[in-house]
Amino acid sequence: MAVHTDVTDDELKAFVADYDLGEVLSFQGIAEGVENSNFAVRTSRGSYILTLYEKRVAAADLPFFLGLMDYLAARGVSCPTPLKTRTGETLRALKGRPAAMVTFLEGLWPRRITVAHCQQLGHALAALHAAGAGFPMTRANALSVAGWAPLLEATRAEAGSVKPGLAEALDTEYRELAARWPSGLPTGVIHADLFPDNVFFLGDRLSGLIDFYFACTDAFAYDLAVCLNAWCFEADRSLNVTKARALFQGYESVRKLDAAERQALPLLARGSALRFLLTRLYDWLNHVPDAFVIRKDPLEYWAKLRFHQSVDDSAAYGLA
């Protein structure tokens, strides 16, 4: 759950009074999300989300994240829009933490993924990539190749307790990916964490994208590889090629992948699988007992990684 910091009614009212939002009508901590403290705030003007950024989000990155949401929203992406105070601030402080208010997005995130979801996801992802063009700030992908080495270090001693030989297998994979990692692919703003719980649907229509706190400047095709892993595998850990084809078809209805991107996809998918495997493994091994936080199985991503190692050609993903 996601309320690490309590905010009182008086503190909230004082904070909200700096915006032009009318009277606060309700205020509730939200039990979803893990990293930050999130609150649903309703005022006489509308509904908003208040986020207090806890320690896992680097304060120095917040101007990038908030600036990006503002930029994308102004260019037609349905995403949370940071609110400005009367004096024009978006990034503020509350309870000693960086804090911001954003608009509330309607929609539900899908638990049972359909082919239609994947098609719309692809379309929205390409639209996001297009809308980010010209955004003046950049942020390196902290969880790409350079970020994997410290996670390998931190998990090496205990990785074998999750699966015998895992540390060695991850080291081998890391070395190969580091040696072969593509450069020169079309690059821009990517979301980098577009899992189903960050994508809202109303009825059958995609209604918005949330949680831009891993967004960064990296290869567009890497974002697609993240989505491929997160949306197109079944519970038995096999790839559903129909979903993958729908994802790519939706994407390419907005922006065509070039030959280098297609060729790089299996490697990018391995890298994306390694990235989520490593962060899940780290969280698994450094788990603070808590009945309410469900640890995500790192080995789900081991299975995906193994699959992509077997792929020679993006045709295996249904790409024409």
Place this chain on the structure above:
Amino acid sequence: MAVHTDVTDDELKAFVADYDLGEVLSFQGIAEGVENSNFAVRTSRGSYILTLYEKRVAAADLPFFLGLMDYLAARGVSCPTPLKTRTGETLRALKGRPAAMVTFLEGLWPRRITVAHCQQLGHALAALHAAGAGFPMTRANALSVAGWAPLLEATRAEAGSVKPGLAEALDTEYRELAARWPSGLPTGVIHADLFPDNVFFLGDRLSGLIDFYFACTDAFAYDLAVCLNAWCFEADRSLNVTKARALFQGYESVRKLDAAERQALPLLARGSALRFLLTRLYDWLNHVPDAFVIRKDPLEYWAKLRFHQSVDDSAAYGLA
């Protein structure tokens, strides 16, 4: 926090489809409350709370609680109103648990209690007592005298670890209260747990009462004693007589206390203090480690109990 059970988007939509509420627009777990799983649900018709009743609420009591909220709301009390499905049901099942949808109440609960809050609380409490007249169901107060003995048993061995001699002191207090507990006082529906987090205000006006899951049939003056303990003591554990006077004045602006009730108040206040001391002590000693649940200090109620032991006359509470 209060989401013990996950509900998927499809499960929610199927559940909500049995009501006449339009399309589901958003759905969020709420991080407040401890006993049950609560979700904020917005539809094209309005805002609602979905509650899944977890094991600490007896399913057999739910018709009383839901029937009471319905009865009170129909008589002008601002409280959650259970929604009926198209076939007239309020109590249903979801994820193998009893479940109900109620209307959403606007308002914020006050952390910094003022005299004006206490006055309005007293007024609302008396109005609740009046509105409950004629409610056809009854429910014994499970946490009155008969309920204290099992809690004393369950905490006796370890109570001394919280405060040396506490078990013996509680046994003595229990015997005295059991021997002298008043009977024959004016009785009816009481809330029995009207702490600040169950009372909403909009601006300076009380806007509603929530959480009727300890409601029962008991002496009205006992409810007032609960409020006295929960609202009128300062952080240094001293009684603020001005707040107490405002509470009683607000109450008596709707319903006068009779002589027997006034006389019984110190004893009822001791009993109410013992009740919350015992449940907090039990929770303290049977605490499952969890970073997100803050244990409430049982000794706060020991200080209140000791204060009420020193009171001979309700005049000490500011009652004229």
